[in-house]
Amino acid sequence: MSETKKEHTIEEKQYLVRFNADTKSHLTVLDSDICLTKCPDKVCTIFCPAEVYKWENIRMHVGYEGCHECGSCRIGCPHQNIKWEYPKGGHGIIFRLG
Ligand code: SF4
Numbered sequence: 075m076s077e078t079k080k081e082h083t084i085e086e087k088q089y090l091v092r093f094n095a096d097t098k099s100h101l102t103v104l105d106s107d108i109c110l111t112k113c114p115d116k117v118c119t120i121f122c123p124a125e126v127y128k129w130e131n132i133r134m135h136v137g138y139e140g141c142h143e144c145g146s147c148r149i150g151c152p153h154q155n156i157k158w159e160y161p162k163g164g165h166g167i168i169f170r171l172g
């Protein structure tokens with residue numbers, strides 16, 4: 075007998091993670107002018123699965139607390155304008171299994 079595999083929504087998957095946010099961001103947009111003048115598509119707002127990057131008129135808001143530490147922004151920014159480090163030990167994403 076075949077078993078039907080249940081599809082999970084992104085909200086359900088996100089329920090399986092918790093965050094212990096540091097007070098200091100581990101993500102830095104180095105130069106907002108580059109975002110403003112050289113990156114019309116603001117691609118970090120598209121490729122980040124956690125929607126960490128939000129463009130606010132003339133600058134990038136970085137909601138680092140919800141970062142999934144996937145590392146995509148290390149290579150995804152076409153101008154190498156994001157400095158990415160792992161959060162300090164004991165901080166960042168915590169995966170809950172089951
Ligand atoms: S992808 Fe890079 S340059 Fe473009 S908006 Fe994001 S941080 Fe700025």
Ligand code: SF4
Nearest residue numbers: 122141142144145147
């Ligand atoms: S590491 Fe992944 S989740 Fe975190 S800000 Fe970069 S793209 Fe978003």
